[in-house]
Amino acid sequence: MNIPNINFIHAYRIAPWRVQRQWIGNALLAVVVLALVAGLYLNVTSRTAIAGREIQDLMNAIAISQQASSDLQTQLASLTSVSAMEQRALQLGFRPVQPEELQYLIVPGYVAPEPINFSSNALPQLSALTIPPEYNQSLLDWLDERIASRRIQ
């Protein structure tokens, strides 16, 4: 009873169409794996590119804001310049004080104002070398680097 079964299984295993199917299956698996790797690669590189663009946009926005800040600061300085303030004061009915009109009072604890101090917390220093290669290196770049390092070794 067992011999015919064994023959059938053996015949099934060596059937040409089955071997073909195995080949096709393996080929399809390889294609699927490649497609997955390619998709992953595409996804990572596109995200990297988008992040890069966003950084550029933000840097540009910072530069534009700084420029606008400088503009406004200069405008404010123009509006409060000596000549502008003097003109405004005269229009409001003020006039320069005469020495004999001044009265000095002794105020206990009064401290004369010191010149301006612009000290503030230092900004973090960034440099072009702070981004590690993992964040801006493509898969091909990485492979290239590996091969090159192997060659050197």
Add this chain to the structure above:
Amino acid sequence: MRQQYARRMQVLASAMMLIALAIIVQLTRIQNSPEAAVFRKQAENYAYEWKTFYPNRGEIYDRNGRLLAGQKTVYEIGVDLKTVTDPHAIAFAVSRELGLNYDNLMNVIQNPPEGISYLVLADYVEAQQALNLQELKRALQEQAAEGALGGLTGLQFKAHPQRSYPENALASNILGFVNREGKGYFGIEENYDNLLAGNPVSVLIPTDPNKAYEIPRVPDGTTMILTINRDLQAAAEEILDNALTQYGAQDGVIAIMNPQNGEILAIAVSRRMDLNNFWNYDSIYDNATEFNPAISKTYEPGSVLKILTMAAALDTNTVTPNTTYLDTGSILIGGVTIQNWDRNPWGVQNMIGCLQHSLNVCMVNLATQMGANNFYAYMDAFGLGHLTGIDLAGEATGRLKMPGDADWYPVDLGTNSFGQGVAVTPIQMMAAASAVANDGRMVTPHVLYAMVRDGRQYNVPAQFAGSPISSQTANTLTEMLALSLEAESSLALVPGYRVAGKTGTAEIPVNGFYDISQTNASFIGWGPVDDPQFMIYVWLERPTASPWGSETAAPVFSEMAQKTVILLDIPPDFIRQQIASQ
């Protein structure tokens, strides 16, 4: 049939595999061919480009944080020649807004230089004008038929910063200016050009837009805080302008310094320039020394130099304040007769009278008694003939002839003692006199109060240039000068404040001879005497109302000092004494 079909399929598959293999072989061959290496190298050349990021120029503030020099955005306006649709519209709009010639614009747009695709029509255009053009461009685009391009298509705007001086001409002689290439000229802008400009950073940028790169952080240029008091500077300029009119002077200088630490509080000069229109330089100044004569223009100071001669005489114990001499009105030295300013004898005088009446004969006596070696050693120690080291570009050294110089004659000892035959700048005289006002210690005048970089402020400490005289000599001489002013009821006196000072009237040499009708009138003084907080130097060039410093420069000093004590919050002497006694 089935076998035939299978065979055909095998042949076809083999053929396709052969073709595929051939393609792969060819690809590999091309990739590794010598030509490929050349192409790869060429590609690498275009894969990255060097890009330079320029920092914003540092700002300049006065000591109270008022902006004196900053940045504003201006625009470069140009046309992208490939996308221009209506050159007439562009030429018309730009000529109308910017006041440029329409025909010239049309000509350059229609006949651009060969090989260019972008043409600059105007640069350094004010933001408002650029905005007007941008709005017009947008409006024309909106009015255009759907899918069509607006009339100003191709007109482009590029923003960039430009130096701006919100106070216009105020303190122009101290600040200097920056040209359109970003280079500083004169004053602070030239002296600290490297620090203000900052360091440009060059980085390799990938040309592939999908490759991420980091824009380097380019620190702005160093921000400068000056010792200048903006309000005092404005007051000094106003007082100087009024004095020039009142006394008919050709030019003038008022400089104010703290004699205890050398901080320059104001330097007013008569010729000033709106720094936002620096291209007018040539029409305002004949030569570079006129930009800031307080540091660049040398002249014979006349009697203000008698302070230094008297200081030397006191310090060498040649005389004391009570030493007397008989003034006969003239004295012979080196074969030349020297006379007093009024050519009259003043009889018996002590040293206070000598200063009070500004007697030339007295000074020649002192110099002769001290001897040339002593006299010139002191003048050298006071810094005459040397740079003071003030941190402004263009300082002149002046000239002090010394025994042994080819052009020095024995008579020079006499004339130099009362300020003739010696060339100084106002700032040199102030530095020298600071030794008298500051217990014998001479200060180095400076304009920079502090530098700000990366959020940190570095204050510049006061520097001293030696002690040419003793503290005792300095205090004695200050008292003598104060007494002499009070004794002659000088127009330089300041109500409520005790001041010390000296007038100067120096005839101007014309064609080798001194011209009595043309003088340099000057006054140097400081106060309050017990705690000097300001030193003021007034120089009026060729006053026509009166040639005398006592009648022109002295009252200007008084007016300036009265304004100074108000703006610096210096209470009158009796108030300060009350505070001190508490």
